[in-house]
Amino acid sequence: MAVGNILLPKLYPVAGISLGTSKAGIKQHDRDDLLVLQMLAGGSCAAVFTQNAFCAAPVEIAKSHLSQQPRWLIINSGNANAGTGKQGLDDAINCCASLAQNVAANEMQVLPFSTGVIGEYLPVAKIQAAIPVAIENLSENNWSAAAHAIMTTDTFAKGASKIIAMNGGNITLTGISKGAGMIQPNMATMLGFIATDANIEADLLQECLQIATDLSFNRITVDGDTSTNDSCVLMASASSKVPEIVKNTDNYNLFLAAIIELCKDLSEAIIRDGEGATKLIRIQVAEALNDAEAVLVAKTIAHSPLVKTAFFACDPNWGRILAAVGRAEITALDITKIGIYLDNVCIVNNGERAHDYTEVAGQAVMDQAEISIVVKLGRGEAIQEVLTCDLSYDYVKINAEYRT
């Protein structure tokens, strides 16, 4: 199941960006599993990738092609092409080459992406056979089909879209993402593809994407398992009539804020679809010495199986939150200054059970589908938020049966 609103919102077409999907039959045979994305010439492209040392073959290739003014993306679901060594690299390159050949482009301008099971070789022939149909289908109106084609264990398609009024006209920003398990992105999410018709130079676009992912995709976790394939791409087609976006202008600030908001929407959707999730948990750590410390405490709570199972059970067993804060390896933590809240209910005050805390008040919060944990460390002014979900029977079921 999934938590809260999971309807795919209206995804506005982005001028200069076309998408086409088709059935390669890699793992799913009843739906499209191949996506091709085309950007008109003259745009710019930014991307961030997983920090997992075992990064997948397509990630290696996409990294090496990023500086070649990429205009094409080829994305398959059902197979991650990770842990596949030299053959995996050849397979990823062959997918790029096949697409390039079909559209008379340079293969260096194609970025490949794969998501699915790790350690199996990519069925390249199936993908090659499906490329022409995807190209035939290319259209600016295919964002919804694209969001569906990149799903794996996702239970719903994820996307977000906004139109930003700027000096000189409107800019459109539309993105899709996928991911439900093996989610603790580090520099990027499982897979995210965002496009805009803005006119912006590649280096500045990259800077915007890095700021936004750090505040969104890098602040979510389902199970603490950073994937081998995490990637997030932001393409700007320069098709809008709005003048080029340059740093330290009103338009830049509007643009960056919109990207951050869009990335937060896309990453929150991943947590709502966390494998087996029944609850969305926002963990805010405040009064920290610095951001890193706030994130460390928040992630220690977010990764605690005991905390996660208590939320699944709607059990205000707050001692588990306290224990997680205490093991987060914060130097010279003075527990007598710590406060912990479930929504607005204070459970721990000055490091001990709040004297006016009642189980009834705690239970009322725990019965909700969306809950905030607020931890005040009493050490400084930094504040950070991490999103996670609970740990349910279905998480075990989904991951015990993943390959069967």
Added chain:
Amino acid sequence: MAVGNILLPKLYPVAGISLGTSKAGIKQHDRDDLLVLQMLAGGSCAAVFTQNAFCAAPVEIAKSHLSQQPRWLIINSGNANAGTGKQGLDDAINCCASLAQNVAANEMQVLPFSTGVIGEYLPVAKIQAAIPVAIENLSENNWSAAAHAIMTTDTFAKGASKIIAMNGGNITLTGISKGAGMIQPNMATMLGFIATDANIEADLLQECLQIATDLSFNRITVDGDTSTNDSCVLMASASSKVPEIVKNTDNYNLFLAAIIELCKDLSEAIIRDGEGATKLIRIQVAEALNDAEAVLVAKTIAHSPLVKTAFFACDPNWGRILAAVGRAEITALDITKIGIYLDNVCIVNNGERAHDYTEVAGQAVMDQAEISIVVKLGRGEAIQEVLTCDLSYDYVKINAEYRT
């Protein structure tokens, strides 16, 4: 359920150490939940405690009493007396004082220990009422009853015992432990109590205990959640006729080796009883630059919910192990030198799927109840082993229903 041999072995009495149990009725009403341990005058005592910043009230008190030549332990199950602030400290002191009063001792010579739910005040009156019966029952032959009295979510009592032949005679070493969840001890286990009749000075005893716990209790994890109450005590009654054990002698080496082995037995028993465990997983990381790096990689694998659920499903989904190694944040890791094995089956060679790996061979290993994962990093000569268990439906069930 639990994995493998879970029968409590014969626990030899230790001269100079007596144990008595009784029913305080804290959480369980059908079995003893209070344990008193007495050591004759003239012995020495060592202890290690949790590094959790929110360490429980009894841990604080035990730490402060440790230098006062402790001769008495008072241990309750069913309530952790953690997150209870000033009142918790008073409650722990009152338990010590009550015991001391009953046996005409100094309360500073009593170490208190508690295990159970966090955040509820200790029912001191119930404990005080049960102390006289425990004292009446004091006997050197009560190790089995003691092992049962300290259980919480444990499904079996845990103990180990050995007689060591030394220069000058035999030494007996007997210990008990408890723990099944909230298990990633840091300097000690959930609760471990070990006694010997050896004659050894307290500082050297402490050194032995620290070496042993670092190689045993600090190398196990069920769920990564370091408890607020972890404590391990080693008492030496000096009742044996073997001369005092001093450093850098044959007897010292024999003694230390025996303590390490006993601590490993006790900590392995905790993993066999890991909440919901169906598999015992030994994760050995070899060819690491140093011990810390080896432990980091091993624990990253051990804490991966995806790895743990794959083991529960007997699924040789080894890509999850590879992904965990890759996210362990090892600086300058060269994946092309990495090998990964399931028992003797090579699954990853030179950083990619081993060419002769077959699913049949992997499946045969995964069908076992006890499995080794061996990771060779190709960076150095350090080697460390961490024990863990799988993540099953029952883990979620046990922890979602813990307080009901």
